[in-house]
Amino acid sequence: MPGGKCAANLDDEQFVAAARCGSMSMRIGGLPLQLGIGGLAEASFPQKTDSQIQTLAIGEQFSVVWNNAVFYGQHPLVGKVIARLVRERQATAPASIVRGDGSTGAVSFFPAVNRNFLFFEIEVPRIGARYTSDDPIVNSAKIGQVPPYGAVYKLEQPVTFRSSGKGLFNRLPITIETCSIKLVELSNVKLTLSKVAESESALIFSAEACNQTTEADIQVAWMLWPNEGEGQEIWGLRTLGRRPQNFRFAVPKAILHDQKWLAVAITKPFHTEAAQVTRLPLLV
DSSP states (O other): OOOEEEOOSOSOTTOOOEEEEEEEEEEETTEEEEEEEEEEEEEEEOOOOHHHHHHSOTTOEEEEEEEEEEEEEEETTTEEEEEEEOGGGGGGSOEEEEOOOOTTOTTOOOSEEEEEEEOEEEEEGGGTEEEBOSSOEEEEEEESSSSOTTOEEEESSOEEEBOOOOSTGGGSOEEEEEEEEEEOOSBSEEEEEEEEEEOSSEEEEEEEEEEOSSSSOEEEEEEEESOOOTTOOOEEEEEEOSSOEEEEEEEEGGGTTSOOEEEEEEEEOTTSOOEEEEEOOOOO
């Protein structure tokens, strides 16, 4: 079984994240909301040879480390919603892959169970509120491979987020009641990128994206990866139909000395696969 990074199916060894899509039921105060989210996440785990895997007993586990994750979504009532992994808190949030019951063969590691403990911050810009939780989000799935394509991760129990702000909406807690997350293969979106202008401090890019799924329309989040952190992300949300959609964005030259990618990940509908990634030029 390969080790190191749980990465997307992209022929680019430097790209070590994977696109994900989610469907989430949540409440802000007593208001129920259904939200589709899309984003990227990066996890790493110990390098294991086949012989090392075979020596693991049924029920034995090895650790998974979540390095980065961000999800974007939008709801008509509350507007845009951003969920960012709080990396500083992940040291206290173990994750693991546990060897399965051997049902597919005595030396097979799979099916296995991947269980994750994740701390997120949720931001709702329209109401000017940020939320954190005392307890981690815990999700799990039975997986048949790494990366775990085809597996749907389910929230094990509701998690309540609260804000330390003093505004009216900050007093309302957010409770995530259910959440399903899946890995999305890089397919069903045609994505091209070109540089169209340049200023003293930034490059201006034009992206063209086209829906190639069986759906007439899909909703997607687009983002620059790796993300630069709170307040510096470059991202947006689009509806993609059969005709190509164009959008422009500016990227500060200062961050293009490190490799960046433009990524698109579906947010709705959850049952559809759609994601794509393309590399930005590197300034040297």
